[in-house]
Amino acid sequence: xxxxxxxxxxxxxxxxxxxxxxxxxxxxxxxxxxxxxxxxxxxxxxxxxxxxxxxxxxxxxxxxxxxxxxxxxxxxxxxxxxxxxxxxxxxxxxxxxxxxxxxxxxxxxxxxxxxxxxxxxxxxxxxxxxxxxxxxxxxxxxxxxxxxxxxxxxxxxxxxxxxxxxxxxxxxxxxxxxxxxxxxxxxxxxxxxxxxxxxxxxxxxxxxxxxxxxxxxxxxxxxxxxxxxxxxxxxxxxxxxxxxxxxxxxxxxxxxxxxxxxxxxxxxxxxxxxxxxxxxxxxxxxxxxxxxxxxxxxxxxxxxxxxxxxxxxxxxx
Amino acid sequence: xxxxxxxxxxxxxxxxxxxxxxxxxxxxxxxxxxxxxxxxxxxxxxxxxxxxxxxxxxxxxxxxxxxxxxxxxxxxxxxxxxxxxxxxxxxxxxxxxxxxxxxxxxxxxxxxxxxxxxxxxxxxxxxxxxxxxxxxxxxxxxxxxxxxxxxxxxxxxxxxxxxxxxxxxxxxxxxxxxxxxxxxxxxxxxxxxxxxxxxxxxxxxxxxxxxxxxxxxxxxxxxxxxxxxxxxxxxxxxxxxxxxxxxxxxxxxxxxxxxxxxxxxxxxxxxxxxxxxxxxxxxxxxxxxxxxxxxx
Numbered sequence: 001x002x003x004x005x006x007x008x009x010x011x012x013x014x015x016x017x018x019x020x021x022x023x024x025x026x027x028x029x030x031x032x033x034x035x036x037x038x039x040x041x042x043x044x045x046x047x048x049x050x051x052x053x054x055x056x057x058x059x060x061x062x063x064x065x066x067x068x069x070x071x072x073x074x075x076x077x078x079x080x081x082x083x084x085x086x087x088x089x090x091x092x093x094x095x096x097x098x099x100x101x102x103x104x105x106x107x108x109x110x111x112x113x114x115x116x117x118x119x120x121x122x123x124x125x126x127x128x129x130x131x132x133x134x135x136x137x138x139x140x141x142x143x144x145x146x147x148x149x150x151x152x153x154x155x156x157x158x159x160x161x162x163x164x165x166x167x168x169x170x171x172x173x174x175x176x177x178x179x180x181x182x183x184x185x186x187x188x189x190x191x192x193x194x195x196x197x198x199x200x201x202x203x204x205x206x207x208x209x210x211x212x213x214x215x216x217x218x219x220x221x222x223x224x225x226x227x228x229x230x231x232x233x234x235x236x237x238x239x240x241x242x243x244x245x246x247x248x249x250x251x252x253x254x255x256x257x258x259x260x261x262x263x264x265x266x267x268x269x270x271x272x273x274x275x276x277x278x279x280x281x282x283x284x285x286x287x288x289x290x291x292x293x294x295x296x297x298x299x300x301x302x303x304x305x306x307x308x309x310x311x312x313x314x315x316x317x
Numbered sequence: 318x319x320x321x322x323x324x325x326x327x328x329x330x331x332x333x334x335x336x337x338x339x340x341x342x343x344x345x346x347x348x349x350x351x352x353x354x355x356x357x358x359x360x361x362x363x364x365x366x367x368x369x370x371x372x373x374x375x376x377x378x379x380x381x382x383x384x385x386x387x388x389x390x391x392x393x394x395x396x397x398x399x400x401x402x403x404x405x406x407x408x409x410x411x412x413x414x415x416x417x418x419x420x421x422x423x424x425x426x427x428x429x430x431x432x433x434x435x436x437x438x439x440x441x442x443x444x445x446x447x448x449x450x451x452x453x454x455x456x457x458x459x460x461x462x463x464x465x466x467x468x469x470x471x472x473x474x475x476x477x478x479x480x481x482x483x484x485x486x487x488x489x490x491x492x493x494x495x496x497x498x499x500x501x502x503x504x505x506x507x508x509x510x511x512x513x514x515x516x517x518x519x520x521x522x523x524x525x526x527x528x529x530x531x532x533x534x535x536x537x538x539x540x541x542x543x544x545x546x547x548x549x550x551x552x553x554x555x556x557x558x559x560x561x562x563x564x565x566x567x568x569x570x571x572x573x574x575x576x577x578x579x580x581x582x583x584x585x586x587x588x589x590x591x592x593x594x595x596x597x598x599x600x601x602x603x604x605x606x607x608x609x610x611x612x613x
Contacts, residue, residue: 018455029471137603141596143547145554146570146588153581255460259551263574274555277470289467297458 005305012301016294020072023290024065027282051078077287082279087287090272095254095291098261098268102253104189109196110246113139116197117204117242124209132201139198148191148263155187162187165265188264192257196249203245207238240311247303251296338532345608352604355597362594366413375404377411377564386580397583399569400576405583409590412564415476416591419558419565420546420598423480427487428538434488435495436530440503440522450496456489465548469557479558483549487541494537498530536609540602543595550591566591 059067071077077087113136120132156164163184211217211234220230258270265271269288276284346352365372374395381402389397396406438449456464468482502508502525511521550567552558559565561572569587576584 014451015454015458018452019458022455022459023467026467026471029468031473137596137599141543141547141592141599143550143588143591143595145551146585146592149570149574149577149588150585153577153585157578157581252460252462256462258462258466259554262555273466273470277466277555277557282471285467285470289463292463293459293467296460296463300458 001308004308008301008304008308012297016297019293019297020069020290021065023286023293024068026286026289030280030282072290077290078283080276080284081281082275082284087284090284091269091288091291094267094269094272094288095295097266098254098257098270101185101189101192101260101266101268102250102257104185105192105253106196106246106250108189109193109249110200110242112193113197113200114204114242116201118208120201120205121208121212129205132205136198136201136205139194139201142194144191144194145259145263147194148187148260151187151191152263165263188260188266191263192253192260196246196253199249200242200245204238204242207241208234211237240307244303244307247299247306251299255292255296342605342608346604349604349608351600352608355600355604358593358597359601362413362597363417365410366417369407369410369414373404373407373410375407377403377407378562379403386576386583388580389582389586396586397580399573399583405586408564408569409566409586412566412569412587413590415559415563415565416546416550416567417594419476419479419483419549419553420594421542423483423549424487424538424541424545426480426484427491427541428534430484431488431491432495432531432534432538435492435497435534436499436522436526438492439496439499439530440518440526442500442503446496446500450493453489453492453496456485457493461486461490461544462548462551465552466555466557469552474557474560476559479549479552482552483545486548487538487545490541491534491538495530495534498533499526502526502529532609536602536606539598539605543599543602546591546595546598 075088077091079085080087080090083090116132116135120129123129152164155162164187166184217230217233220233225233254269257266257268258273260266261268261270262274269292273285273288275281276288375393381398384394384398384402386400386402387394387398389395391397394404394406396404396409399405399408434449434453438446438453441449459467465482465486468485469478472478472482508521508525511525516524549558550565550570553565553567554571556568556571559568561568566587570584570591573584573587
């Protein structure tokens with residue numbers, strides 16, 4: 001077990017290094033001189049010097065990368081061009097906001113997806129199965145930016161039940177967990193929950209069908225265990241994989257929140273990315289992508305490790 | 318599986334021949350009603366996009382301040398008009414061209430490039446495999462949307478940049494599948510036999526590997542078209558893909574976003590087109606996958 005964990009970590013570290021290198025290279029991908037593209041148009045000589053120092057554009061690429069990474073490890077991702085605040089501050093404020101809707105969306109998606117998946121897996125080829133399979137195909141084929149618009153049209157523009165955009169009556173600065181604010185969470189989280197719902201439903205359906213066809217289930221039934229008892233065994237057996245899928249979905253939602261946040265003007269990482277792109281704020285773009293991508297890699301690692309700990313059947317080579 | 322019976326022209330001994338794998342897959346696919354409905358919808362959409370210039374009832378670029386944001390079913394504007402008074406039906410039809418192209422082209426390019434990289438890595442094995450696959454893993458470590466946004470955000474808006482970003486997003490996914498099927502084939506007995514009988518690597522790749530790996534890679538690639546459609550239109554929705562006044566569904570959805578309080582259902586139409594296309598590709602890919610699984 002310890003050996004596996006070490007090997008898994010030994011595999012994740014080079015990936016993290018590679019991911020950081022790709023993020024570092026984003027500045028070079030941008031058209032034009034990298035120094036010019038990360039400086040505001042009216043950059044002072046002092047800022048120019050500071051940026052030269054931070055990135056060291058006059059040095060070899062590898063040395064630049066190592067310097068940049070070293071600073072990033074110490075929590076220095078440079079300053080935003082637009083606001084001139086530290087990128088790290090901006091990103092972590094936004095990550096909190098995105099986490100709110102992403103976690104809520106994962107919970108909604110997992111609950112509904114597991115429900116559909118169980119119905120479909122238990123009653124294979126019934127109308128319930130067909131409905132559940134249909135729902136899961138719809139879930140993964142819906143452009144979620146469009147779904148968000150449709151939900152706004154129905155629940156905000158027509159029915160006027162819920163607010164359309166923003167993060168509370170007083171903006172994002174004064175978030176509290178009361179209805180006044182929570183109602184702003186509902187539509188973005190619901191929109192976001194459709195993809196995890198579809199994927200969890202598909203996974204759980206396959207898992208349940210597979211477990212039900214195994215000999216130990218026949219054995220349990222033969223020994224006179226009731227349907228409820230069998231059900232508990234099925235849940236126990238498919239929980240590790242289903243929870244692992246849920247964990248990864250949270251990572252995908254965090255990384256892919258830009259479209260939904262744009263629709264709902266939700267002040268999270270996606271909104272930050274949108275701003276960064278259109279103000280050509282490359283340090284901000286680079287920093288946000290780096291944090292989100294590393295978070296995703298770390299989450300993958302965590303899910304893998306937890307799965308190994310909780311599901312001893314899995315033997316890793 | 319029933320075998321077709323042939324009698325040659327001179328009426329001699331009947332030769333029993335089984336159908337090819339491709340014919341079997343096609344036959345199973347044709348028997349799947351959901352896949353056939355999806356294929357018909359896709360065919361109609363493609364025809365609509367190709368013949369849009371002749372089918373369009375009006376000029377999709379002609380603006381009119383008087384005809385702005387008319388509802389669905391207005392005289393002369395069957396699907397209403399957009400925020401600049403342009404005929405929405407015509408724009409949806411012509412918009413299909415760019416939307417379908419931008420959804421399908423990245424998958425085709427990634428199929429060629431990613432498939433090539435994966436087959437090379439899988440066939441070569443050893444350190445070359447490790448080197449290639451670790452690089453692929455780095456790209457794979459990004460959530461697709463994030464990688465697409467990162468690349469096209471850095472490169473800047475435009476059709477070419479969006480296509481490049483999306484291709485890079487799909488390369489690692491296809492390369493991974495290609496690598497794993499090729500590795501399986503490489504370890505099979507018939508490849509060993511071919512090598513023992515003195516066949517060159519190139520010949521083995523062409524005769525034995527390609528024929529056996531193209532199918533699974535192709536099926537996987539088709540399942541990516543649905544995601545690609547959503548992502549490509551998503552980039553245009555964000556303003557990172559197609560630029561106005563070109564009609565494209567994602568971009569149209571974006572510019573009509575301001576109209577959700579005045580003409581909500583007109584504003585939702587471009588998204589409906591993206592949704593229909595993406596569901597159809599998804600269902601066709603599902604049908605193709607189950608048709609490829611040989612269940613006798």
